[in-house]
Amino acid sequence: GQQVMQIPQYQHVQEGEDFTTYCNSSTTLSNIQWYKQRPGGHPVFLIQLVKSGEVKKQKRLTFQFGEAKKNSSLHITATQTTDVGTYFCAGGVNTNAGKSTFGDGTTLTVKP
């Protein structure tokens, strides 16, 4: 079955440093979503990418979807302590089915 892998599993950064997490799918995707889960919280939808090579920005966060639609990345510029949490990608292969396969997440800690 479809697999979605995320690296790294953990990332510790100093406040102000940049952070990137990578997501790779074993199959070509129709779309990919990114979620953030704060410690003790629930996953919260951040963004969806649909087009090959798409790049979207949300303030200090930059999301990319690969040309082959099998990989994606989330880059945070100048991390802040409010960025701590686990970032999940989720890949969908069939828009009509509605189901996406989640990666195991990258947990980010930020040292002030």
Added chain:
Amino acid sequence: DARVTQTPRHKVTEMGQEVTMRCQPILGHNTVFWYRQTMMQGLELLAYFRNRAPLDDSGMPKDRFSAEMPDATLATLKIQPSEPRDSAVYFCASGRTGNIQYFGAGTRLSVL
């Protein structure tokens, strides 16, 4: 502010007892998902429904778990009998056509 509502938020029970978790999806959403999250397993899809019909419950231990949608405003996940290894956070998520999911706050289950 539309949100997915899960009850109870916390549940402590003894091994062998029945546990029922409830979820009210966002009004108008036709897809409902149940996930289990542990430190070791990440987000594990247990079951999901489209227009109240079960589409996939292959991730759910069939001998003790059951998931239903009695109506469009209620999804339930039951464990009978519960076991200590079922201790986890159980999330419900809902969505419309497409792959974006909105998560509830979760039910934290402890089976002693």
